[in-house]
Amino acid sequence: MKNKTVIITGASTGIGKAIATYFIERDSNVVMNSSNEENLKNTYLELGSPSNAVYLAGDISSQNTGKELVRLALETFNSVDVLINNAGVFAPKPFLDVEEEDLELYWNVNLKGTYFTTQAAIPEMIQQQKGSIINIGTVLVDHAIGGFPATAPITSKGAIHSLTRQLAAEFGKSNIKVNTIAPGIIRSPLQEKIGIEDADSLAGLHLLNRIGEANEIAEAAYYLAASDFITGETINVAGGHTVGHAI
Template identity: 40%
Template sequence: MLFNDKVVIVTGGGSGIGKAAAKRFLEEGAKVVINGRRENVLKETMKELDPSGEKVDYVAGDISVKATGAALVQKAVDTFGGVDVLVCNTGIFNPTGFLEHGEDDLNNYLDAIVKGTFFPAQAAIPEMQKRGGGAIVSTGSMWAIQSVEATPSAAYSAAMAGRHTLTRNLAVEFAKDNIRVNAVAPAVIETPIYNTFMSEEQVAEVLPTFNEFHPLGRNGQPVDVAEAILYLASDKASFITGVILPVDGGVTARLR
């Protein structure tokens, strides 16, 4: 198994891409600590992924707060003995025109995405150093690479570009410690994030219209991104760091 006896932290792990990644890490032998704001969701996910409760734990809290990242890492250390992999997967998304963004709105994107990468990494890296290395994989976004007219997302894209830049900077700074830092950049992935600004009926109507947006002819599923995350976190990618990997069904290939 790729992650036998490894300890993995997944932020935004209660649903969508984070939940799919946590599931795959468990299937590959890891022990996992998940994070999110909603404790009830985390408890349900933990029971679903590991009914025994022996291989999964959780910490509920706002990951943009430094103390939450510290508590998450401490939980991994206390429960499972350390940290080998950190997956920074938090994010919010609501297409909004640039002139319609308010100050609080912008701060929410920066909190969830930039601070939600910065502070957990600060807490996790010292524990990885103790173990002789590790891997950080963040969920970035195709929107930080390519603008999409149908979904104006200046604040989201700027925050995700910050996550991409953190990825490259940390990759260079901590290469000497054998800590690899990469990110995936998904296009349209069918996750519950769309239900935060559309009704169930709207989601069912709108999401299929994006299938042809991707050269491969379909929207992505959470497991598509999860598999890329696992690859970048695994020893199979031992010579890969500082990479932003598009997981976008070919969308950004049009740029080249």
């Protein structure tokens, strides 16, 4: 992945920050995005203002943001080799309390953001006859938890899982690989945002009896980005969350 150009959305905190750090440290060219310009700038500075990275703030639910990210990648690094659609929002809310504005939020940011940014990147990958797109889903699409009602965000993530397979089929002949990473419970600022004070208390949801670290998602993303023969897959990085239960 040295000198390959990687666009990462939601790169200012949590999993996205870990992914950006991982690729930057391995000499990939990275275009970082977040809707929060202050957080994004601070993360860039924290990483030492690396010469192999640039950043652009913008809301990915807007088609223009994806176009601008691709433009910046081409202008700065002359290619678009990998797109990692990490940006997203997630919070639990009982099904009967979900309102139209909730659905609009998750579908706009999670699904439309992934859709539009991918739509901007694929034409360049077709020209190159090579590319990798990595979407971030969730194990909760295939392993629902009754005590954690989150139908609004999970339906948007489920759509991303389906989108992954369809894109893999549609663009496989152009040597474009499309995969999803479905994380389990990962230590990140998201846990606190949704009211989970002690993320480690959820360790029992995983057969390995611990929660995951953001760097472990970054490792999986790097593997998929470098792979030439994996496409259309959903890779669970979840410590056995979807496999079974410990009693």
